[in-house]
């Protein structure tokens with residue numbers, strides 16, 4: 001009998017992993033912005049061309065990489081962020097899987113320029129379809145610039161399934177908003193086809209929300225603040241009379257990471273019970289701080305879902321915190337038997 005099992009070559013494995021990590025240009029935006037944040041950047045610039053189909057570039061003023069690390073960063077499971085499995089339960093970084101750059105480089109043309117503060121010159125790497133085309137010394141500012149061109153150039157089926165520029169740009173802006181809201185102390189700007197579409201100076205959470213969603217948003221924000229043993233909630237909900245027909249302004253952040261949670265969303269809706277007109281949705285911008293040991297982020301490659309140890313308690317705290325805030329601002333009589 002012949003043996004038929006073989007290990008896949010790296011570039012094939014990378015392309016398979018890329019299928020999960022990179023759905024569309026917006027996925028690249030998320031991964032690159034998160035890497036810039038993990039590199040402690042205080043200024044991050046996002047450059048987009050053709051809704052990301054031809055270019056997604058992120059330029060940061062963070063730590064930069066050494067020559068060796070620059071090359072190594074494109075290997076799969078290569079990360080500076082965790083060392084052991086235990087670290088998975090005390091994550092303080094956005095990244096930890098060491099997959100994004102390897103995946104992106106498998107399905108696009110990538111140009112990396114990076115320099116550390118202590119070095120006079122930096123490194124430039126050009127890589128396409130997991131193949132390094134060039135690596136050379138380059139004069140570049142401290143920090144990192146990664147340009148991702150021609151996404152899915154070698155996967156026509158994926159490229160053809162990209163939506164219109166309007167739709168893809170919408171996804172990019174959504175990701176940009178999520179990351180920018182989670183990090184008001186970092187300056188972000190975004191350019192599409194050469195013109196600046198967002199300029200977000202360093203600010204606090206409230207100002208960041210207003211900078212993104214417009215000055216009128218300011219008066220509709222009701223602060224929410226609650227600290228318990230298991231959870232700190234801070235942020236804002238929108239006054240019920242400003243509720244929208246769309247769900248565009250609903251944001252949960254857990255330890256500075258945007259997450260989706262139908263269950264926690266339900267907690268907010270139930271706090272708003274009876275206050276909203278039919279067919280409208282509450283706005284919320286809520287930052288939850290929990291002990292990293294009580295959550296598991298490693299459920300899905302894109303990390304937008306989290307497993308909580310004690311979801312029911314979070315639900316109850318969140319609901320009562322929001323109810324309390326709505327009641328304090330006496331927006332409407334709120335009968336609250338829970339507190």
Ligand code: ADP
Pocket residue numbers: 031035036038039060062063064065073074078079080081094095096097098099100101102143144
């Ligand atoms: P992860 O973020 O999960 O570690 P990535 O593939 O996104 O995996 O990045 C691999 C490594 O490359 C990171 O761990 C980091 O050391 C380095 N790196 C990536 N982007 C940057 C950046 N903008 N600045 C400095 N280092 C970076």
Ligand code: MG
Pocket residue numbers: 031034035094095096098100101
């Ligand atoms: Mg990363």
